[in-house]
Each structure stands twice: as C-alpha cells, then as structure tokens.
Amino acid sequence: MSAEASANLVVLRTPPGAAQFLASAFDKAEVADVLGTIAGDDTVLIIGRDPDGGDALAQRFTALANGDSA
Numbered sequence: 001m002s003a004e005a006s007a008n009l010v011v012l013r014t015p016p017g018a019a020q021f022l023a024s025a026f027d028k029a030e031v032a033d034v035l036g037t038i039a040g041d042d043t044v045l046i047i048g049r050d051p052d053g054g055d056a057l058a059q060r061f062t063a064l065a066n067g068d069s070a
Helices: 017-030 054-067
Strands: 003-005 009-013 034-039 043-048
Touching: 003 054, 009 054, 017 034, 017 043, 043 054
Parallel strands: none
Antiparallel strands: 003 009, 009 043, 034 043
C-alpha cells in the first residue's frame, strides 16, 4: 500500500480488488476526520474534513498499514 496527500485529499493504492473493501471499512468505522471515500479497483480517494489535513491522514493510514498504532 502507498499513500499520497494533497490539501485534504489522500490517495491510497491497494492491491488489485481491495480498494472497495478498504473504503467500506473506513466508511463503517466513521473515522471522525474523514468526510468520505471514493473507491476504484486498486485506489481509494479519502476526503478529509481538515482543509490541510491530508498529510496527517496519509501518515496515519501508512502507519496502520505497517502495523504501527496510530
């Protein structure tokens, strides 16, 4: 997985076929600083609530993917 941010947007790259499952999990978890998600086959767009919070969200999701507590 990889994560890149711009302003309040984060693009997550997943293995093929995993993006919709991951986006659904974020939506169901009701993450407070996430406004919503859009998923393709291997890419998830996450829209953050904080206009400048994309970098923090990307770091948080990368840490979670690496098994670190965030």
